[in-house]
Amino acid sequence: MHYSLQVNMLLGIFIILLFYALGELFSWLMGGFIPGSVLGMVLLFVSLCLKLVKADIVRPVARFLTDNMGLFFLPAGVGIINAMDILSQYWQAVLTACAVSTLAVIITVACIQERLEKKKAAAANNMTTTKNKN
Amino acid sequence: MHTLLTSEIFILTLVTGIYLAALWLYRKTKLSILHPLLVSIPVLALFLRVFDIPFETFEAGSRMINFLLGPTVVALGYLLYEQRDHLKANGISIIISVFIGSIIGIVSVILIARWFGADHELIASLEPKSVTTPIAMSIAERTGGIPAIAAVVVIVVGIFGGIVGPFILDHLGIKSRIARGLALGSAAHGLGTARAMELGAIEGAISGLAIGLMGIITAILVPIIEMIFF
Known part of the structure:
Protein backbone atom coordinates (compact mmCIF):
# COMPACT_ATOMS: atom_id res chain seq x y z
CA MET A 1 0.00 0.00 0.00
CA HIS A 2 2.69 2.40 1.09
CA TYR A 3 4.81 1.29 -1.82
CA SER A 4 2.11 1.88 -4.45
CA LEU A 5 1.44 5.37 -3.05
CA GLN A 6 5.07 6.30 -3.61
CA VAL A 7 4.99 4.95 -7.14
CA ASN A 8 1.85 7.02 -7.80
CA MET A 9 3.52 10.19 -6.55
CA LEU A 10 6.47 9.57 -8.84
CA LEU A 11 4.13 8.85 -11.74
CA GLY A 12 2.37 12.16 -11.08
CA ILE A 13 5.69 14.00 -11.09
CA PHE A 14 6.63 12.25 -14.31
CA ILE A 15 3.34 13.27 -15.98
CA ILE A 16 3.76 16.93 -14.99
CA LEU A 17 7.35 16.90 -16.27
CA LEU A 18 6.28 15.11 -19.46
CA PHE A 19 3.62 17.73 -20.24
CA TYR A 20 6.08 20.51 -19.44
CA ALA A 21 8.54 18.95 -21.89
CA LEU A 22 5.81 18.51 -24.53
CA GLY A 23 4.79 22.14 -24.00
CA GLU A 24 8.38 23.27 -24.49
CA LEU A 25 8.56 21.19 -27.68
CA PHE A 26 5.37 22.76 -29.10
CA SER A 27 6.56 26.21 -28.00
CA TRP A 28 9.82 25.66 -29.89
CA LEU A 29 7.92 24.49 -32.98
CA MET A 30 5.85 27.72 -32.80
CA GLY A 31 8.98 29.83 -32.59
CA GLY A 32 8.53 30.59 -28.87
CA PHE A 33 5.26 32.44 -29.44
CA ILE A 34 3.64 31.05 -26.27
CA PRO A 35 5.65 29.90 -23.20
CA GLY A 36 6.12 26.10 -23.08
CA SER A 37 4.76 25.85 -19.54
CA VAL A 38 1.45 27.48 -20.63
CA LEU A 39 1.17 25.07 -23.58
CA GLY A 40 1.92 22.21 -21.16
CA MET A 41 -0.94 23.44 -18.96
CA VAL A 42 -3.36 23.45 -21.91
CA LEU A 43 -2.19 19.99 -23.02
CA LEU A 44 -2.64 18.61 -19.48
CA PHE A 45 -6.13 20.13 -19.24
CA VAL A 46 -7.17 18.63 -22.59
CA SER A 47 -5.67 15.23 -21.73
CA LEU A 48 -7.52 15.16 -18.41
CA CYS A 49 -10.82 16.05 -20.14
CA LEU A 50 -10.26 13.33 -22.76
CA LYS A 51 -9.40 10.90 -19.91
CA LEU A 52 -5.99 10.22 -21.46
CA VAL A 53 -4.57 11.03 -18.01
CA LYS A 54 -6.23 9.96 -14.75
CA ALA A 55 -6.96 12.93 -12.48
CA ASP A 56 -6.14 10.82 -9.39
CA ILE A 57 -2.57 10.36 -10.54
CA VAL A 58 -1.71 14.06 -10.98
CA ARG A 59 -3.85 15.42 -8.12
CA PRO A 60 -1.35 15.10 -5.21
CA VAL A 61 1.54 16.61 -7.18
CA ALA A 62 -0.60 19.33 -8.78
CA ARG A 63 -1.99 20.28 -5.37
CA PHE A 64 1.47 20.40 -3.80
CA LEU A 65 2.80 22.66 -6.56
CA THR A 66 -0.14 25.07 -6.76
CA ASP A 67 -0.58 25.29 -2.96
CA ASN A 68 3.04 26.32 -2.46
CA MET A 69 3.66 28.36 -5.60
CA GLY A 70 4.54 31.45 -3.55
CA LEU A 71 7.83 29.81 -2.56
CA PHE A 72 8.72 29.03 -6.16
CA PHE A 73 8.73 32.61 -7.36
CA LEU A 74 10.58 33.92 -4.33
CA PRO A 75 14.13 33.44 -5.75
CA ALA A 76 13.26 35.34 -8.95
CA GLY A 77 11.35 37.94 -6.94
CA VAL A 78 14.51 38.81 -5.03
CA GLY A 79 15.87 39.88 -8.44
CA ILE A 80 13.84 43.05 -7.90
CA ILE A 81 16.95 44.44 -6.13
CA ASN A 82 18.56 44.69 -9.58
CA ALA A 83 15.56 46.63 -10.93
CA MET A 84 15.26 49.26 -8.22
CA ASP A 85 16.70 52.02 -10.47
CA ILE A 86 14.06 51.59 -13.18
CA LEU A 87 11.29 51.22 -10.58
CA SER A 88 12.21 54.33 -8.60
CA GLN A 89 12.40 56.30 -11.84
CA TYR A 90 8.99 55.18 -13.10
CA TRP A 91 7.05 54.33 -9.94
CA GLN A 92 4.22 56.71 -10.86
CA ALA A 93 3.86 55.04 -14.26
CA VAL A 94 3.78 51.58 -12.65
CA LEU A 95 1.24 52.50 -9.98
CA THR A 96 -1.09 54.45 -12.28
CA ALA A 97 -0.98 51.93 -15.12
CA CYS A 98 -1.61 48.98 -12.81
CA ALA A 99 -4.36 50.62 -10.74
CA VAL A 100 -6.33 51.98 -13.72
CA SER A 101 -5.87 48.81 -15.75
CA THR A 102 -6.94 46.57 -12.86
CA LEU A 103 -10.15 48.58 -12.40
CA ALA A 104 -10.75 48.45 -16.15
CA VAL A 105 -10.40 44.65 -16.18
CA ILE A 106 -12.79 44.17 -13.25
CA ILE A 107 -15.42 46.46 -14.79
CA THR A 108 -15.13 45.03 -18.33
CA VAL A 109 -15.25 41.37 -17.33
CA ALA A 110 -18.10 41.83 -14.83
CA CYS A 111 -20.29 43.96 -17.15
CA ILE A 112 -19.79 41.82 -20.26
CA GLN A 113 -20.39 38.57 -18.38
CA GLU A 114 -23.55 39.89 -16.72
CA ARG A 115 -24.91 41.23 -20.02
CA LEU A 116 -24.21 37.94 -21.83
CA GLU A 117 -25.98 36.00 -19.09
CA LYS A 118 -29.03 38.26 -19.27
CA LYS A 119 -29.15 37.77 -23.06
CA LYS A 120 -28.91 34.02 -22.62
CA ALA A 121 -31.67 34.05 -20.00
CA ALA A 122 -33.88 36.25 -22.23
CA ALA A 123 -33.32 33.91 -25.18
CA ALA A 124 -34.20 30.90 -23.03
CA ASN A 125 -37.35 32.73 -21.85
CA ASN A 126 -38.40 33.47 -25.42
CA MET A 127 -37.95 29.82 -26.31
CA THR A 128 -40.22 28.64 -23.51
CA THR A 129 -42.91 31.26 -24.20
CA THR A 130 -43.06 30.41 -27.91
CA LYS A 131 -43.20 26.74 -26.98
CA ASN A 132 -46.09 27.45 -24.61
CA LYS A 133 -47.99 29.31 -27.34
CA ASN A 134 -47.62 26.36 -29.67
CA MET B 1 32.05 30.70 6.53
CA HIS B 2 31.38 32.49 3.30
CA THR B 3 31.45 29.31 1.24
CA LEU B 4 28.85 27.80 3.55
CA LEU B 5 26.62 30.89 3.16
CA THR B 6 26.75 30.60 -0.61
CA SER B 7 26.33 26.81 -0.77
CA GLU B 8 23.20 25.43 -2.42
CA ILE B 9 21.97 23.62 0.69
CA PHE B 10 22.30 26.76 2.82
CA ILE B 11 20.49 28.99 0.30
CA LEU B 12 17.69 26.45 -0.28
CA THR B 13 17.14 26.06 3.47
CA LEU B 14 17.23 29.83 3.98
CA VAL B 15 14.72 30.59 1.20
CA THR B 16 12.28 27.87 2.35
CA GLY B 17 12.65 28.87 6.00
CA ILE B 18 12.07 32.58 5.41
CA TYR B 19 9.07 31.82 3.20
CA LEU B 20 7.52 29.57 5.85
CA ALA B 21 8.08 32.21 8.53
CA ALA B 22 6.47 34.88 6.32
CA LEU B 23 3.57 32.53 5.58
CA TRP B 24 3.07 31.96 9.31
CA LEU B 25 3.06 35.73 9.92
CA TYR B 26 0.52 36.25 7.12
CA ARG B 27 -1.84 33.57 8.45
CA LYS B 28 -1.48 34.87 12.01
CA THR B 29 -2.19 38.52 11.16
CA LYS B 30 -4.53 38.00 8.15
CA LEU B 31 -3.30 41.35 6.78
CA SER B 32 -3.25 41.34 2.99
CA ILE B 33 -0.35 43.83 2.89
CA LEU B 34 1.76 41.27 4.75
CA HIS B 35 1.63 38.93 1.73
CA PRO B 36 4.39 36.32 2.33
CA LEU B 37 6.25 37.46 -0.77
CA LEU B 38 6.16 41.15 0.11
CA VAL B 39 7.71 40.23 3.47
CA SER B 40 10.22 37.57 2.41
CA ILE B 41 11.65 39.45 -0.61
CA PRO B 42 12.94 42.41 1.48
CA VAL B 43 14.17 40.05 4.22
CA LEU B 44 16.16 37.99 1.71
CA ALA B 45 17.43 41.12 -0.05
CA LEU B 46 18.63 42.46 3.29
CA PHE B 47 20.30 39.16 4.07
CA LEU B 48 22.21 39.23 0.77
CA ARG B 49 23.35 42.77 1.46
CA VAL B 50 24.43 42.15 5.07
CA PHE B 51 26.45 39.06 4.18
CA ASP B 52 27.67 40.57 0.93
CA ILE B 53 26.36 37.72 -1.25
CA PRO B 54 26.08 38.68 -4.96
CA PHE B 55 22.60 38.15 -6.48
CA GLU B 56 24.13 35.85 -9.13
CA THR B 57 25.42 33.53 -6.38
CA PHE B 58 22.01 33.51 -4.73
CA GLU B 59 20.32 32.89 -8.09
CA ALA B 60 22.59 29.90 -8.79
CA GLY B 61 21.99 28.50 -5.30
CA SER B 62 18.19 28.77 -5.52
CA ARG B 63 17.87 27.33 -9.04
CA MET B 64 16.11 24.21 -7.79
CA ILE B 65 13.22 26.22 -6.31
CA ASN B 66 13.05 28.51 -9.33
CA PHE B 67 12.75 25.50 -11.65
CA LEU B 68 9.45 24.50 -9.99
CA LEU B 69 7.73 27.56 -11.55
CA GLY B 70 7.34 25.77 -14.88
CA PRO B 71 5.83 22.55 -13.45
CA THR B 72 3.50 24.74 -11.34
CA VAL B 73 2.08 26.40 -14.46
CA VAL B 74 1.51 22.93 -15.97
CA ALA B 75 -0.20 21.85 -12.73
CA LEU B 76 -2.65 24.77 -13.12
CA GLY B 77 -4.09 22.69 -15.98
CA TYR B 78 -5.33 20.29 -13.30
CA LEU B 79 -7.04 23.11 -11.35
CA LEU B 80 -8.70 24.20 -14.60
CA TYR B 81 -9.88 20.61 -15.10
CA GLU B 82 -11.53 20.64 -11.65
CA GLN B 83 -13.72 23.56 -12.83
CA ARG B 84 -14.65 21.96 -16.17
CA ASP B 85 -18.36 21.73 -15.28
CA HIS B 86 -18.61 25.51 -14.91
CA LEU B 87 -16.76 25.89 -18.19
CA LYS B 88 -19.19 23.51 -19.91
CA ALA B 89 -22.25 25.35 -18.60
CA ASN B 90 -21.18 28.92 -19.41
CA GLY B 91 -18.10 28.40 -21.58
CA ILE B 92 -18.82 30.80 -24.45
Whole structure:
Protein backbone atom coordinates (compact mmCIF):
# COMPACT_ATOMS: atom_id res chain seq x y z
CA MET A 1 0.00 0.00 0.00
CA HIS A 2 2.69 2.40 1.09
CA TYR A 3 4.81 1.29 -1.82
CA SER A 4 2.11 1.88 -4.45
CA LEU A 5 1.44 5.37 -3.05
CA GLN A 6 5.07 6.30 -3.61
CA VAL A 7 4.99 4.95 -7.14
CA ASN A 8 1.85 7.02 -7.80
CA MET A 9 3.52 10.19 -6.55
CA LEU A 10 6.47 9.57 -8.84
CA LEU A 11 4.13 8.85 -11.74
CA GLY A 12 2.37 12.16 -11.08
CA ILE A 13 5.69 14.00 -11.09
CA PHE A 14 6.63 12.25 -14.31
CA ILE A 15 3.34 13.27 -15.98
CA ILE A 16 3.76 16.93 -14.99
CA LEU A 17 7.35 16.90 -16.27
CA LEU A 18 6.28 15.11 -19.46
CA PHE A 19 3.62 17.73 -20.24
CA TYR A 20 6.08 20.51 -19.44
CA ALA A 21 8.54 18.95 -21.89
CA LEU A 22 5.81 18.51 -24.53
CA GLY A 23 4.79 22.14 -24.00
CA GLU A 24 8.38 23.27 -24.49
CA LEU A 25 8.56 21.19 -27.68
CA PHE A 26 5.37 22.76 -29.10
CA SER A 27 6.56 26.21 -28.00
CA TRP A 28 9.82 25.66 -29.89
CA LEU A 29 7.92 24.49 -32.98
CA MET A 30 5.85 27.72 -32.80
CA GLY A 31 8.98 29.83 -32.59
CA GLY A 32 8.53 30.59 -28.87
CA PHE A 33 5.26 32.44 -29.44
CA ILE A 34 3.64 31.05 -26.27
CA PRO A 35 5.65 29.90 -23.20
CA GLY A 36 6.12 26.10 -23.08
CA SER A 37 4.76 25.85 -19.54
CA VAL A 38 1.45 27.48 -20.63
CA LEU A 39 1.17 25.07 -23.58
CA GLY A 40 1.92 22.21 -21.16
CA MET A 41 -0.94 23.44 -18.96
CA VAL A 42 -3.36 23.45 -21.91
CA LEU A 43 -2.19 19.99 -23.02
CA LEU A 44 -2.64 18.61 -19.48
CA PHE A 45 -6.13 20.13 -19.24
CA VAL A 46 -7.17 18.63 -22.59
CA SER A 47 -5.67 15.23 -21.73
CA LEU A 48 -7.52 15.16 -18.41
CA CYS A 49 -10.82 16.05 -20.14
CA LEU A 50 -10.26 13.33 -22.76
CA LYS A 51 -9.40 10.90 -19.91
CA LEU A 52 -5.99 10.22 -21.46
CA VAL A 53 -4.57 11.03 -18.01
CA LYS A 54 -6.23 9.96 -14.75
CA ALA A 55 -6.96 12.93 -12.48
CA ASP A 56 -6.14 10.82 -9.39
CA ILE A 57 -2.57 10.36 -10.54
CA VAL A 58 -1.71 14.06 -10.98
CA ARG A 59 -3.85 15.42 -8.12
CA PRO A 60 -1.35 15.10 -5.21
CA VAL A 61 1.54 16.61 -7.18
CA ALA A 62 -0.60 19.33 -8.78
CA ARG A 63 -1.99 20.28 -5.37
CA PHE A 64 1.47 20.40 -3.80
CA LEU A 65 2.80 22.66 -6.56
CA THR A 66 -0.14 25.07 -6.76
CA ASP A 67 -0.58 25.29 -2.96
CA ASN A 68 3.04 26.32 -2.46
CA MET A 69 3.66 28.36 -5.60
CA GLY A 70 4.54 31.45 -3.55
CA LEU A 71 7.83 29.81 -2.56
CA PHE A 72 8.72 29.03 -6.16
CA PHE A 73 8.73 32.61 -7.36
CA LEU A 74 10.58 33.92 -4.33
CA PRO A 75 14.13 33.44 -5.75
CA ALA A 76 13.26 35.34 -8.95
CA GLY A 77 11.35 37.94 -6.94
CA VAL A 78 14.51 38.81 -5.03
CA GLY A 79 15.87 39.88 -8.44
CA ILE A 80 13.84 43.05 -7.90
CA ILE A 81 16.95 44.44 -6.13
CA ASN A 82 18.56 44.69 -9.58
CA ALA A 83 15.56 46.63 -10.93
CA MET A 84 15.26 49.26 -8.22
CA ASP A 85 16.70 52.02 -10.47
CA ILE A 86 14.06 51.59 -13.18
CA LEU A 87 11.29 51.22 -10.58
CA SER A 88 12.21 54.33 -8.60
CA GLN A 89 12.40 56.30 -11.84
CA TYR A 90 8.99 55.18 -13.10
CA TRP A 91 7.05 54.33 -9.94
CA GLN A 92 4.22 56.71 -10.86
CA ALA A 93 3.86 55.04 -14.26
CA VAL A 94 3.78 51.58 -12.65
CA LEU A 95 1.24 52.50 -9.98
CA THR A 96 -1.09 54.45 -12.28
CA ALA A 97 -0.98 51.93 -15.12
CA CYS A 98 -1.61 48.98 -12.81
CA ALA A 99 -4.36 50.62 -10.74
CA VAL A 100 -6.33 51.98 -13.72
CA SER A 101 -5.87 48.81 -15.75
CA THR A 102 -6.94 46.57 -12.86
CA LEU A 103 -10.15 48.58 -12.40
CA ALA A 104 -10.75 48.45 -16.15
CA VAL A 105 -10.40 44.65 -16.18
CA ILE A 106 -12.79 44.17 -13.25
CA ILE A 107 -15.42 46.46 -14.79
CA THR A 108 -15.13 45.03 -18.33
CA VAL A 109 -15.25 41.37 -17.33
CA ALA A 110 -18.10 41.83 -14.83
CA CYS A 111 -20.29 43.96 -17.15
CA ILE A 112 -19.79 41.82 -20.26
CA GLN A 113 -20.39 38.57 -18.38
CA GLU A 114 -23.55 39.89 -16.72
CA ARG A 115 -24.91 41.23 -20.02
CA LEU A 116 -24.21 37.94 -21.83
CA GLU A 117 -25.98 36.00 -19.09
CA LYS A 118 -29.03 38.26 -19.27
CA LYS A 119 -29.15 37.77 -23.06
CA LYS A 120 -28.91 34.02 -22.62
CA ALA A 121 -31.67 34.05 -20.00
CA ALA A 122 -33.88 36.25 -22.23
CA ALA A 123 -33.32 33.91 -25.18
CA ALA A 124 -34.20 30.90 -23.03
CA ASN A 125 -37.35 32.73 -21.85
CA ASN A 126 -38.40 33.47 -25.42
CA MET A 127 -37.95 29.82 -26.31
CA THR A 128 -40.22 28.64 -23.51
CA THR A 129 -42.91 31.26 -24.20
CA THR A 130 -43.06 30.41 -27.91
CA LYS A 131 -43.20 26.74 -26.98
CA ASN A 132 -46.09 27.45 -24.61
CA LYS A 133 -47.99 29.31 -27.34
CA ASN A 134 -47.62 26.36 -29.67
CA MET B 1 32.05 30.70 6.53
CA HIS B 2 31.38 32.49 3.30
CA THR B 3 31.45 29.31 1.24
CA LEU B 4 28.85 27.80 3.55
CA LEU B 5 26.62 30.89 3.16
CA THR B 6 26.75 30.60 -0.61
CA SER B 7 26.33 26.81 -0.77
CA GLU B 8 23.20 25.43 -2.42
CA ILE B 9 21.97 23.62 0.69
CA PHE B 10 22.30 26.76 2.82
CA ILE B 11 20.49 28.99 0.30
CA LEU B 12 17.69 26.45 -0.28
CA THR B 13 17.14 26.06 3.47
CA LEU B 14 17.23 29.83 3.98
CA VAL B 15 14.72 30.59 1.20
CA THR B 16 12.28 27.87 2.35
CA GLY B 17 12.65 28.87 6.00
CA ILE B 18 12.07 32.58 5.41
CA TYR B 19 9.07 31.82 3.20
CA LEU B 20 7.52 29.57 5.85
CA ALA B 21 8.08 32.21 8.53
CA ALA B 22 6.47 34.88 6.32
CA LEU B 23 3.57 32.53 5.58
CA TRP B 24 3.07 31.96 9.31
CA LEU B 25 3.06 35.73 9.92
CA TYR B 26 0.52 36.25 7.12
CA ARG B 27 -1.84 33.57 8.45
CA LYS B 28 -1.48 34.87 12.01
CA THR B 29 -2.19 38.52 11.16
CA LYS B 30 -4.53 38.00 8.15
CA LEU B 31 -3.30 41.35 6.78
CA SER B 32 -3.25 41.34 2.99
CA ILE B 33 -0.35 43.83 2.89
CA LEU B 34 1.76 41.27 4.75
CA HIS B 35 1.63 38.93 1.73
CA PRO B 36 4.39 36.32 2.33
CA LEU B 37 6.25 37.46 -0.77
CA LEU B 38 6.16 41.15 0.11
CA VAL B 39 7.71 40.23 3.47
CA SER B 40 10.22 37.57 2.41
CA ILE B 41 11.65 39.45 -0.61
CA PRO B 42 12.94 42.41 1.48
CA VAL B 43 14.17 40.05 4.22
CA LEU B 44 16.16 37.99 1.71
CA ALA B 45 17.43 41.12 -0.05
CA LEU B 46 18.63 42.46 3.29
CA PHE B 47 20.30 39.16 4.07
CA LEU B 48 22.21 39.23 0.77
CA ARG B 49 23.35 42.77 1.46
CA VAL B 50 24.43 42.15 5.07
CA PHE B 51 26.45 39.06 4.18
CA ASP B 52 27.67 40.57 0.93
CA ILE B 53 26.36 37.72 -1.25
CA PRO B 54 26.08 38.68 -4.96
CA PHE B 55 22.60 38.15 -6.48
CA GLU B 56 24.13 35.85 -9.13
CA THR B 57 25.42 33.53 -6.38
CA PHE B 58 22.01 33.51 -4.73
CA GLU B 59 20.32 32.89 -8.09
CA ALA B 60 22.59 29.90 -8.79
CA GLY B 61 21.99 28.50 -5.30
CA SER B 62 18.19 28.77 -5.52
CA ARG B 63 17.87 27.33 -9.04
CA MET B 64 16.11 24.21 -7.79
CA ILE B 65 13.22 26.22 -6.31
CA ASN B 66 13.05 28.51 -9.33
CA PHE B 67 12.75 25.50 -11.65
CA LEU B 68 9.45 24.50 -9.99
CA LEU B 69 7.73 27.56 -11.55
CA GLY B 70 7.34 25.77 -14.88
CA PRO B 71 5.83 22.55 -13.45
CA THR B 72 3.50 24.74 -11.34
CA VAL B 73 2.08 26.40 -14.46
CA VAL B 74 1.51 22.93 -15.97
CA ALA B 75 -0.20 21.85 -12.73
CA LEU B 76 -2.65 24.77 -13.12
CA GLY B 77 -4.09 22.69 -15.98
CA TYR B 78 -5.33 20.29 -13.30
CA LEU B 79 -7.04 23.11 -11.35
CA LEU B 80 -8.70 24.20 -14.60
CA TYR B 81 -9.88 20.61 -15.10
CA GLU B 82 -11.53 20.64 -11.65
CA GLN B 83 -13.72 23.56 -12.83
CA ARG B 84 -14.65 21.96 -16.17
CA ASP B 85 -18.36 21.73 -15.28
CA HIS B 86 -18.61 25.51 -14.91
CA LEU B 87 -16.76 25.89 -18.19
CA LYS B 88 -19.19 23.51 -19.91
CA ALA B 89 -22.25 25.35 -18.60
CA ASN B 90 -21.18 28.92 -19.41
CA GLY B 91 -18.10 28.40 -21.58
CA ILE B 92 -18.82 30.80 -24.45
CA SER B 93 -19.81 33.82 -22.35
CA ILE B 94 -16.92 33.21 -19.92
CA ILE B 95 -14.33 32.99 -22.70
CA ILE B 96 -15.70 36.13 -24.43
CA SER B 97 -15.63 38.12 -21.17
CA VAL B 98 -12.12 37.03 -20.19
CA PHE B 99 -10.87 37.57 -23.77
CA ILE B 100 -12.09 41.19 -23.89
CA GLY B 101 -10.94 41.78 -20.30
CA SER B 102 -7.48 40.55 -21.21
CA ILE B 103 -7.25 42.90 -24.23
CA ILE B 104 -8.41 45.87 -22.13
CA GLY B 105 -5.90 44.98 -19.40
CA ILE B 106 -2.90 44.72 -21.74
CA VAL B 107 -3.71 47.74 -23.94
CA SER B 108 -4.53 50.07 -21.02
CA VAL B 109 -1.22 49.25 -19.30
CA ILE B 110 0.73 49.90 -22.52
CA LEU B 111 -1.01 53.24 -23.21
CA ILE B 112 -0.71 54.61 -19.65
CA ALA B 113 2.89 53.48 -19.09
CA ARG B 114 3.86 54.91 -22.49
CA TRP B 115 2.21 58.21 -21.65
CA PHE B 116 4.52 58.38 -18.61
CA GLY B 117 7.50 57.72 -20.90
CA ALA B 118 8.29 54.21 -19.64
CA ASP B 119 10.58 52.13 -21.87
CA HIS B 120 9.70 48.81 -23.48
CA GLU B 121 11.54 46.72 -20.88
CA LEU B 122 9.31 48.10 -18.13
CA ILE B 123 6.09 47.99 -20.19
CA ALA B 124 6.77 44.34 -21.08
CA SER B 125 7.12 43.61 -17.36
CA LEU B 126 3.71 45.20 -16.68
CA GLU B 127 1.69 43.71 -19.56
CA PRO B 128 0.88 40.39 -17.81
CA LYS B 129 0.02 42.10 -14.49
CA SER B 130 -3.45 40.47 -14.14
CA VAL B 131 -2.13 36.94 -14.64
CA THR B 132 -1.05 34.49 -11.93
CA THR B 133 2.63 35.08 -11.06
CA PRO B 134 4.35 32.02 -12.59
CA ILE B 135 2.60 32.61 -15.95
CA ALA B 136 3.21 36.38 -15.77
CA MET B 137 6.92 35.81 -15.24
CA SER B 138 7.28 33.54 -18.24
CA ILE B 139 5.27 35.96 -20.44
CA ALA B 140 7.44 38.91 -19.30
CA GLU B 141 10.59 36.91 -19.97
CA ARG B 142 9.44 36.08 -23.54
CA THR B 143 8.64 39.69 -24.44
CA GLY B 144 11.85 41.22 -23.05
CA GLY B 145 10.54 42.34 -19.66
CA ILE B 146 12.05 41.78 -16.21
CA PRO B 147 10.45 38.73 -14.51
CA ALA B 148 11.23 40.09 -11.03
CA ILE B 149 9.24 43.28 -11.71
CA ALA B 150 6.41 41.20 -13.15
CA ALA B 151 6.34 39.04 -9.99
CA VAL B 152 6.16 41.95 -7.56
CA VAL B 153 3.71 43.97 -9.70
CA VAL B 154 1.39 40.96 -10.04
CA ILE B 155 1.25 40.51 -6.28
CA VAL B 156 0.56 44.20 -5.63
CA VAL B 157 -2.16 44.16 -8.32
CA GLY B 158 -3.67 41.07 -6.70
CA ILE B 159 -3.82 42.69 -3.27
CA PHE B 160 -5.31 45.88 -4.76
CA GLY B 161 -7.87 44.02 -6.89
CA GLY B 162 -8.85 41.75 -4.00
CA ILE B 163 -9.52 44.74 -1.76
CA VAL B 164 -11.30 47.13 -4.17
CA GLY B 165 -12.90 44.48 -6.41
CA PRO B 166 -15.96 43.63 -4.27
CA PHE B 167 -16.71 47.35 -3.70
CA ILE B 168 -16.65 48.07 -7.43
CA LEU B 169 -18.85 45.07 -8.17
CA ASP B 170 -21.39 46.24 -5.57
CA HIS B 171 -21.22 49.80 -6.88
CA LEU B 172 -21.85 48.63 -10.46
CA GLY B 173 -24.78 46.55 -9.21
CA ILE B 174 -23.37 43.28 -10.58
CA LYS B 175 -25.71 40.55 -9.33
CA SER B 176 -24.54 37.51 -11.28
CA ARG B 177 -22.36 35.32 -9.05
CA ILE B 178 -20.51 34.08 -12.13
CA ALA B 179 -19.74 37.64 -13.27
CA ARG B 180 -18.50 38.58 -9.79
CA GLY B 181 -16.18 35.58 -9.45
CA LEU B 182 -14.95 35.91 -13.02
CA ALA B 183 -14.07 39.60 -12.63
CA LEU B 184 -12.12 38.99 -9.40
CA GLY B 185 -10.17 36.04 -10.81
CA SER B 186 -9.39 37.76 -14.13
CA ALA B 187 -8.15 40.98 -12.54
CA ALA B 188 -6.55 39.74 -9.33
CA HIS B 189 -5.66 36.03 -9.94
CA GLY B 190 -5.11 33.98 -6.74
CA LEU B 191 -5.61 36.90 -4.37
CA GLY B 192 -8.88 37.79 -6.11
CA THR B 193 -9.92 34.14 -5.83
CA ALA B 194 -9.24 34.13 -2.09
CA ARG B 195 -11.61 37.10 -1.83
CA ALA B 196 -14.16 35.51 -4.17
CA MET B 197 -14.24 32.41 -1.93
CA GLU B 198 -15.35 34.66 0.92
CA LEU B 199 -18.25 35.88 -1.24
CA GLY B 200 -19.44 32.34 -1.96
CA ALA B 201 -18.57 28.88 -3.32
CA ILE B 202 -19.70 29.64 -6.90
CA GLU B 203 -17.77 32.92 -6.94
CA GLY B 204 -14.67 31.10 -5.69
CA ALA B 205 -14.88 28.27 -8.21
CA ILE B 206 -15.49 30.60 -11.16
CA SER B 207 -12.66 32.84 -9.99
CA GLY B 208 -10.31 29.86 -9.95
CA LEU B 209 -11.39 29.05 -13.49
CA ALA B 210 -10.72 32.67 -14.49
CA ILE B 211 -7.08 32.44 -13.28
CA GLY B 212 -6.29 29.66 -15.74
CA LEU B 213 -8.23 31.16 -18.66
CA MET B 214 -6.79 34.64 -18.15
CA GLY B 215 -3.29 33.08 -18.09
CA ILE B 216 -3.77 31.18 -21.34
CA ILE B 217 -5.55 34.00 -23.18
CA THR B 218 -3.05 36.66 -22.04
CA ALA B 219 -0.12 34.43 -23.05
CA ILE B 220 -1.62 34.30 -26.58
CA LEU B 221 -2.61 37.99 -26.75
CA VAL B 222 0.55 39.65 -25.39
CA PRO B 223 2.80 38.73 -28.36
CA ILE B 224 0.04 39.76 -30.82
CA ILE B 225 -0.59 43.13 -29.14
CA GLU B 226 3.21 43.62 -28.86
CA MET B 227 3.43 43.30 -32.66
CA ILE B 228 0.77 46.02 -33.08
CA PHE B 229 2.23 48.49 -30.58
CA PHE B 230 6.02 48.00 -30.87
